[in-house]
Amino acid sequence: MKVFIESYGCTFNQADGQIIAGNLLENDIDLVESIEEADVVIVNTCYVKLPTEDKMVFRIQKLQKEFPDKKIIVGGCMVEIDPEKLEKIGPNVSWIGPHQLNKSASVVNATYCGEVIRETGFSKDSKVGVPKVSDDGLIHILQICEGCLGACTFCCTRFARGPLNSYPISDIVAEAKKAIENGACEIQLTAQDTAAFGRDSGEKLSDLIKEVANLEGDFRVRVGMMHPKNILNNVDEIIDAMKHPKVYDFIHLPVQSGSDKVLSDMRRGHNISQYKEIVSKFKKEIPDITLAVDIIVGYPTESDDDFDKTVELLRQIKPSLIHLSKYQHRIGAISSSLKEIPPKVMKERSKFLSEIKEEITKEENVEFLDSIQNVLVVEKGSKGGYIAKTNNYIPVIVHDVELGTFVDVKITEATSTYLKSELL
Incomplete structure (x- = not known):
């Protein structure tokens, strides 16, 4: 059995997705990097705004239509906030509430075998120190x-x-x-x-x-x-x-x-x-x-x-x-x-x-123009180069650097959302 997980929303919910992945691996369930490879798809939802709600509903319906042979499990905030809508759009979909992540493997196993499982409700279980899987070690x-x-x-x-x-x-x-x-x-x-x-x-x-x-x-x-x-x-x-x-x-x-x-x-x-x-x-x-x-x-x-x-x-x-x-x-x-x-x-x-x-x-x-900044390189840019952070967490585009390193740069251009730089 192979599982694909996609998480939406805030940093906290992204971490929930990592916990789900950790629980699955700990129970010898394989994770894959594409829906096409998967037998089971977990959609870890966000529900904070109406456009996000619409996006989640559309995503679940799209998966049901395009991949009718795959089992779908819904996690995240939608499970606790709007179970009525979730039941309406996915009567045969299993659920994992955000407080029930330690039951992820059992929900996946049961769902794969054709059962519809709904694990919901609050819990005081800690989310610290549990197995996690992240695509980003930095x-x-x-x-x-x-x-x-x-x-x-x-x-x-x-x-x-x-x-x-x-x-x-x-x-x-x-x-x-x-x-x-x-x-x-x-x-x-x-x-x-x-x-x-x-x-x-x-x-x-x-x-x-x-x-x-x-x-x-x-x-x-x-x-x-x-x-x-x-x-x-x-x-x-x-x-x-x-x-x-x-x-x-x-x-x-x-x-x-x-x-x-x-x-x-x-x-x-x-x-x-x-x-x-x-x-x-x-x-x-x-x-x-x-x-x-x-x-x-x-x-x-x-x-x-x-x-x-x-x-x-x-x-x-x-x-x-x-x-x-x-x-x-x-x-x-x-x-x-x-x-x-x-x-x-x-x-x-x-x-x-x-x-x-x-x-x-x-x-x-x-105000950063022409200043010298010591920045931490944290991720690859979507359009090339790398994204680093100044000491006050402003994103800076840098080139020819290594991930996870601190480098000195000169700020050469400023936009309303990020800075551009040249390596010193």
Whole structure:
């Protein structure tokens, strides 16, 4: 029996796909690199946005149509968020919920034999230290906790990931140590909210960062998304930990809106004054830090004035990375009961904010021109060359280098999303 796995969505879900693969190999089930070779296909789904939902549905239906002889198993967030739709489009499809990955081999074996198996429901099983299979030995994704403490009105992911479940620091550090010894040069600490780490176990994110960064080896640590409300009471300690030379000067701090009214409607648990205070502290203590933000355009209660406040905030804090999403209803989300804003208004706001994004990020990246940067080469470029990361996690195109090495480059060109360079 041969199995093909395809994973979609966030870094955390990519790591789930690696765990599924590890569980299969541990149970002597072969993995293949193409659907054509496979007897069983696992689709590890993402369900965060409506376009992604449509993509997942289309993908599953396409596989059923084009490969009727192959068994299909669906994993990922769709399993827990929308089982009704999944049952409708795939009544003969097996499921593996994101908390049941240790049962992957048994689900695959049963499905291959013609059974329809659905393993769902929450679990406190750890995802650290379990067998994993990755196509990339240089970048190691390390899941530090699963679930969140939030109640955001627009989110459906929390229905799939459940309440917060932090993994022990000792186990996380042990996995990081092993990955570095096996050649990893970038450790990505990931979660639905890394700032929530330890709130249920009594441990601290700042201690975790320091312990991983203090491991022997030449590598970098990237700390994943942090919810502003959960960083409020621990800002100074986290900043101190992130000053470690092996930690990227990078923070992903979603704000979603520049309006306190909209943030309250979203039940985000923070206000703009608090958000700006966090950003100010980071920029004061780590001047070169890259700030990445998330913005939801057109939340149902967003007025023109609320939107203007979002534009004003972005121009004030000048993020180097801006992730824009048009608001769309999600199954089970509280805000789905609200009336959406008119499509024309949504389109106009999204277009305007995209232009602002281009302007701000290009302006930030231009400051790198002619500078000398020590960069870590992490992956091959899709259009040739290699992609490296500066110490503040800005992607740089480089040529004639080796993967996994640190090199000095001169920045020769800046776009709104990446830099180009010449090797020194």
